[in-house]
Structure formats: C-alpha cells, structure tokens
C-alpha cells in the first residue's frame with residue numbers, strides 16, 4: 366500500500382542520520398528507523414537514512430539486527446561528516462557525549478539526545494552552540510521517557526504561567542516504594558526485587574540517591590520557568606532512608622510515600638527539590654504504580670494538567686526520540702528551526718530552607734503527663750503551626766505523630782534540632798514532607 370505523501374517525500378534527498386550509541390534505546394531507535402522507514406519518510410517529508418552508528422565495541426551482539434558496515438568507534442569523525450544532517454546521541458553520561466554534541470552542533474548539525482545528565486549540566490551552552498550554528502537541539506526523551514512533557518511545557522504552555530511542576534520522574538524508585546507499600550517489604554528487599562526484574566541497575570545509586578530525578582527536575586524547572594537551572598541547583602534527597610515504618614505510618618494517615626520532583630515559584634524566585642514525601646492516597650499521583658512516571662503541571666490559566674506513562678525502557682524512550690527526529694527533519698526541510706530555549710526570566714533558585722511545605726514528625730516520647738506542652742512549644746517557638754497530634758501506643762512504646770500546617774523548611778529543621786535535644790523526647794523517629802494536601 367502506498368503511504369499518502371510518500372511519493373513526494375521519496376523524491377527528496379534523504380536526510381542523513383548519525384546514531385551515537387546502540388544500546389537499550391539506540392538499538393530500538395535504529396530498529397524503528399529501518400522498520401518504519403516508509404511511514405517516517407512520509408511524516409518527516411524525506412527519507413531518513415542512518416549513515417553511521419558509533420559504539421564502544423562493534424563486536425558485541427546487538428538486540429536488533431544492525432548493518433555492521435555502518436558501525437564505527439570513531440564518533441568524533443562521524444558527527445562532523447559533511448553529509449550528516451542529524452545526530453542522535455544515545456550514549457549517556459557527560460563525556461564523551463558532551464564533546465561529541467558540541468562538535469556536532471558547532472558543525473551546524475541538528476541534535477537529538479535522551480541524555481538527562483548532560484542536558485541538566487550544560488543545557489545553556491548546548492543551546493547557545495545550536496543557536497549560533499543554526500541547528501536544532503531536542504531532548505524530549507531526557508525527562509519521563511515516552512511521555513510528551515517537554516514540548517507541551519515549552520510550546521503548548523508558552524502563553525501561560527506555570528506555577529508548579531510536581532511529579533514522579535524516576536521509575537526505579539517508584540517501583541521500590543510501591544512494593545514497600547503493597548507488600549510491607551523493607552527497602553533492601555524491594556530493591557532486590559527491582560534489580561531481579563531489571564527495573565534497577567546493579568549499582569542503583571543514580572536512582573535511589575535521587576541524582577536521576579534531580580537532573581530531570583533541573584530540566585523541568587528550566588523550561589517551566591524560563592531560567593537556567595542545573596542539577597546542582599536542585600535540593601536532593603533519595604529514598605535510602607525511607608523505612609518500612611515510614612510507609613506504615615503513611616498508610617495509617619491515608620497517605621503513600623513517593624519520590625517527588627517539585628519545581629515551583631516561591632516568593633523569592635523558584636525552588637527545585639527532589640525528596641520522598643507523603644501524599645494522600647486520593648491524590649492522582651498516588652495511583653501511579655510500578656515503574657510508571659507521572660507529572661502534574663499547575664499553570665495559572667490552564668489549571669491542573671497531568672501527564673502519565675512509561676518513563677523508561679528501550680521502546681518507549683525510542684518513541685520520544687523518533688518524535689524529535691521527525692520534528693527536526695520537518696524543520697530542516699522547511700528551512701526553519703524549532704523554538705529557541707528561553708532563559709529570559711532569570712529567576713533565582715532559592716535555598717531549600719525557604720521552601721514551604723507540610724511535615725509529618727514522629728517522636729518517641731516518655732509517656733508521662735505534661736510531655737506534650739513543651740513539645741508543642743518547640744514548634745510554636747519556630748512559628749511552625751501544628752495541624753494534628755496523635756498518640757500511638759502507651760508506656761515504653763509511646764509515639765507522638767504530629768502533622769504541621771505549611772511551614773518554612775528552615776523553621777522545621779530548627780524545630781527538629783530542638784526536639785532532638787529535649788529530655789522528654791527519646792528519639793525523633795521520622796520527619797517527612799507532606800505534599801498534595803488540599804486546603805492551604
């Protein structure tokens with residue numbers, strides 16, 4: 366069957382594509398570029414020909430059949446070849462990806478990447494290089510895999526004022542926390558299950574310590590607030606210290622624990638943070654199970670929008686990469702460029718101490734009359750208003766569970782240090798932020 370529009374597209378000179386990396390994502394991009402070449406040609410407006418595939422070891426077996434004659438270990442020569450129009454980078458990490466992309470952009474190529482670490486570190490310089498040399502830079506797959514999120518933020522919401530972006534952007538940690546919630550498993554058992562099922566790497570640090578989510582938060586904040594935000598600007602706490610007891614406490618309060626990326630406008634600028642938080646079970650993000658991702662965007666005129674789907678995996682991520690590839694091809698054929706990155710707002714990223722949220726505090730206290738008054742006073746002294754107090758257990762096992770109203774992070778931290786030193790408090794068992802509550 367003739368694909369509509371395919372004839373005129375086939376008459377055009379092919380656009381030449383250089384693929385850097387042929388691993389989990391790169392192999393799927395290669396497969397789709399070859400298996401769906403007729404449809405992609407019709408949609409893009411010209412054939413898309415892969416003219417080179419840079420890898421580390423050409424002898425390795427591949428997930429998909431790849432034309433071995435295209436393989437090279439010399440990515441630097443490939444990206445500056447005069448016939449190459451589009452470079453797709455799926456190597457990952459900072460180097461050599463950074464040098465290769467700067468060389469490609471400097472040579473006037475258009476670039477597509479899924480590399481969140483690199484974009485979160487060097488977005489501004491990469492965009493500037495693309496702008497000066499006349500190419501495009503697209504990276505939809507760098508945040509939340511298959512979910513169309515960056516383009517809607519950058520283009521569909523360009524006329525609105527984004528107030529807040531709140532999301533689950535790391536599938537590995539969501540899988541672990543979900544298992545802890547549904548089965549009562551502790552962190553290490555849930556991590557072992559995630560590793561056995563291929564959701565977590567052998568070295569899970571980038572995910573469980575929050576680095577991956579912080580890179581994505583930086584990219585989201587940059588686009589949402591038209592400001593240069595890097596991963597170093599993002600406050601980061603991972604899920605290593607989340608205990609089965611925290612999960613059980615959240616459950617008792619009608620909440621679930623999620624690792625959230627939160628970027629929001631605040632009185633002094635913007636805050637960007639990644640940390641575990643309790644959210645009510647009725648919140649839409651609480652329904653995000655397994656390794657799925659979801660991002661809530663709150664904008665002044667649009668109100669609340671939610672984006673949901675597969676945040677990783679070879680094929681889902683390849684879908685986003687190919688969407689960018691078709692967009693870039695269309696731009697090249699029309700002699701246009703995609704929208705510029707905008708950094709005009711230059712909002713300061715305020716320190717975590719100025720972030721405002723609610724807190725859950727669990728204290729192991731001596732069970733005797735009069736204990737509550739000095740504890741309540743410690744909160745009041747720092748201007749942290751208590752919403753609810755509950756006592757669990759009696760005698761040696763007495764626990765006080767305190768939920769606060771919205772308060773400054775710095776005030777809560779000071780309160781906790783005062784509580785830790787109090788004679789009536791045997792231990793501060795748990796402190797966790799609470800997000801997504803209505804009414805404040």
Ligand SMILES: NC(=O)c1ccc[n+]([C@@H]2O[C@H](COP(=O)([O-])OP(=O)(O)OC[C@H]3O[C@@H](n4cnc5c(N)ncnc54)[C@H](OP(=O)(O)O)[C@@H]3O)[C@@H](O)[C@H]2O)c1
Nearest residue numbers: 386387388389390419420421422455456457479480677678
């Ligand atoms: N995997 C996901 O689900 C996912 C989701 C969203 C975004 N991403 C992003 O997509 C990118 C790729 O991830 P991936 O999971 O596909 O990685 P991967 O499976 O580890 O593949 C990396 C590829 O890069 C090649 N490579 C490494 N060093 C190279 C060098 N110096 N020169 C040329 N090629 C080199 C490797 O070659 P060999 O095969 O010869 O070793 C391999 O083919 C990363 O930026 C990642 O953050 C991945």
